[in-house]
Amino acid sequence: MIKAQIPEIKALLSSPKNIVIVPHKNPDGDAMGSTLGLYHYLKMYNHNATVIAPNDYPDFLKWLPGDDTVLKFESQQEDSKTLINNADLLFTLDFNAFHRAGDDMAEVMEASNATKFMIDHHQQPDDYAKYTYSDVSMSSTCEMVYNFIEMLGDTDKIDATIATCLYVGIMTDTGSFRFPATTSKTHFVIGNLIEKGANNSEIHNNIFDTNSYSRLQLLGRAMQNLKVIPELRTAYISLSQAELDEFNFKKGDTEGFVNYALSLKGIIFAAIFIESQQDQIIKISLRSKGTFSVNEFSRAHFHGGGHTNAAGGRSEADMQTTIDKFISILPTYKQELSQ
Numbered sequence: 001m002i003k004a005q006i007p008e009i010k011a012l013l014s015s016p017k018n019i020v021i022v023p024h025k026n027p028d029g030d031a032m033g034s035t036l037g038l039y040h041y042l043k044m045y046n047h048n049a050t051v052i053a054p055n056d057y058p059d060f061l062k063w064l065p066g067d068d069t070v071l072k073f074e075s076q077q078e079d080s081k082t083l084i085n086n087a088d089l090l091f092t093l094d095f096n097a098f099h100r101a102g103d104d105m106a107e108v109m110e111a112s113n114a115t116k117f118m119i120d121h122h123q124q125p126d127d128y129a130k131y132t133y134s135d136v137s138m139s140s141t142c143e144m145v146y147n148f149i150e151m152l153g154d155t156d157k158i159d160a161t162i163a164t165c166l167y168v169g170i171m172t173d174t175g176s177f178r179f180p181a182t183t184s185k186t187h188f189v190i191g192n193l194i195e196k197g198a199n200n201s202e203i204h205n206n207i208f209d210t211n212s213y214s215r216l217q218l219l220g221r222a223m224q225n226l227k228v229i230p231e232l233r234t235a236y237i238s239l240s241q242a243e244l245d246e247f248n249f250k251k252g253d254t255e256g257f258v259n260y261a262l263s264l265k266g267i268i269f270a271a272i273f274i275e276s277q278q279d280q281i282i283k284i285s286l287r288s289k290g291t292f293s294v295n296e297f298s299r300a301h302f303h304g305g306g307h308t309n310a311a312g313g314r315s316e317a318d319m320q321t322t323i324d325k326f327i328s329i330l331p332t333y334k335q336e337l338s339q
């Protein structure tokens, strides 16, 4: 546990360092909120800190304070490599295995001599970091960054900018404070962040009230494609590349679609299958309620993982084959799904 190492970390951070902070590939609200929150905190101590995202992220995150300083490894490889090679400290946030940053970037991070930190709440962390703060019971990495700053005795340093970043990730990873990992401490932290200047109502609008007409049309198509298997309390959605194209799909447009399937009365397991012609795969998002672990389901069948109630996965087969496989596996979980 990192707590015993705090004095050591304090000593490390007591003089300006070259620091690189990395979120996982296809960064979400928690990934960008936590990396930028930590970035603004480290800047206060005059560190030369940079957030390097493996690739681009949705527009609804681009208003975050510090967004204009973020490098994208995919399109800025040379600058990114130089920074990682010269880094004294490397923070990996909201993921726990290098390959989650993509193979190219993983290679560069692996080769780096920087002292490595991990702050993350996903299952089964790798052990590459000298300082590992891993806790799967946490609502979000943003809540953990708050705790990290608290352990360093610096909650009074949290200003409106840091508070705004951290608020975003806690809000998005908890489905606006309703998922089971939301604790009284989560609400305490959120209360504190509002106290420090996070404008909760404005942040909510910035993230969620940014629908384009075409995204709502795509949502309509997704809902038409919704299928239900009532006896196994499962529902799933599919979207083909042709459908995405028809509605002018942009990164992030399908975010949250799977939750509509999970909101059906009686349903405890939901999936969405989204074709990606570019990556030649079917991207899969899985959600559950209660104890049915989509993390284990995805690890066992779809090369993915995540949390008990939210996980990702992928399939190299075509859409129909992937869905057929999914449906054929389900009965083996009959007992868990009919509980």
Ligand SMILES: [Mn+2]
Pocket (backbone or CB within 6 Å): 030, 031, 094, 121, 139, 140, 141, 173
């Ligand atoms: Mn997260």
